[in-house]
Amino acid sequence: LAKTTQPISMDSYEGQEVNITCSHNNIATNDYITWYQQFPSQGPRFIIQGYKTKVTNEVASLFIPADRKSSTLSLPRVSLSDTAVYYCLVGGLFSGGYNKLIFGAGTRLAVHP
Amino acid sequence: ETGVTQSPTHLIKTRGQQVTLRCSSQSGHNTVSWYQQALGQGPQFIFQYYREEENGRGNFPPRFSGLQFPNYSSELNVNALELDDSALYLCASSLGGGQGTHGYTFGSGTRLTVV
Numbered sequence: 521l522a523k524t525t526q527p528i529s530m531d532s533y534e535g536q537e538v539n540i541t542c543s544h545n546n547i548a549t550n551d552y553i554t555w556y557q558q559f560p561s562q563g564p565r566f567i568i569q570g571y572k573t574k575v576t577n578e579v580a581s582l583f584i585p586a587d588r589k590s591s592t593l594s595l596p597r598v599s600l601s602d603t604a605v606y607y608c609l610v611g612g613l614f615s616g617g618y619n620k621l622i623f624g625a626g627t628r629l630a631v632h633p
Numbered sequence: 634e635t636g637v638t639q640s641p642t643h644l645i646k647t648r649g650q651q652v653t654l655r656c657s658s659q660s661g662h663n664t665v666s667w668y669q670q671a672l673g674q675g676p677q678f679i680f681q682y683y684r685e686e687e688n689g690r691g692n693f694p695p696r697f698s699g700l701q702f703p704n705y706s707s708e709l710n711v712n713a714l715e716l717d718d719s720a721l722y723l724c725a726s727s728l729g730g731g732q733g734t735h736g737y738t739f740g741s742g743t744r745l746t747v748v
Binding site for chain 2: 563565625
């Protein structure tokens with residue numbers, strides 16, 4: 521699974537848009553990009569997944585450039601409840617056999633009033 | 634649809650003791666993975682169970698072992714506890730032996746403190 525690099529921490533204010541960029545220079549052709557969110561003392565929760573261009577759901581948008589060597593998670597109009605750690609993961613969707621999620625240290629987002 | 638349930642939520646053990654952590658998978662899921670998360674770090678893969686057999690393992694010593702039962706629930710056993718074993722232990726269930734990076738449901742974890 522490709523290694524990912526993200527900022528260690530970010531700060532924002534309520535109502536602002538937050539963009540968290542993840543670098544994955546060694547992404548493989550069949551790798552998808554997935555983002556998880558984790559609140560203190562809880563397990564990670566799936567946010568969004570994409571392969572290329574742009575994906576949007578009710579929670580976030582994911583922007584992936586043509587070379588796929590990076591991706592940006594966009595959280596529109598954040599609130600205090602969006603304060604969490606965000607993880608970027610890269611891996612195959614159906615790689616067969618067993619599969620494991622490789623988490624880095626993630627990005628700690630702090631949203632202030 | 635029930636989520637992943639882990640028990641106990643918190644546990645304190647003495648160095649050298651043994652501990653068993655339990656996980657009930659989400660309804661419809663047949664695969665369980667266990668992760669260890671030290672304070673301030675991302676979760677680290679311990680192993681995965683599919684159809685009651687371990688079919689993948691991370692870089693953890695043999696004193697970390699597990700079981701999966703016919704109802705797909707699972708146990709994580711750790712023998713000869715060390716202080717560094719203090720962490721949040723997360724269970725994740727999914728459908729099928731491998732789902733890539735999608736389709737995992739995590740429990741809230743068991744916070745293990747070794748003193």
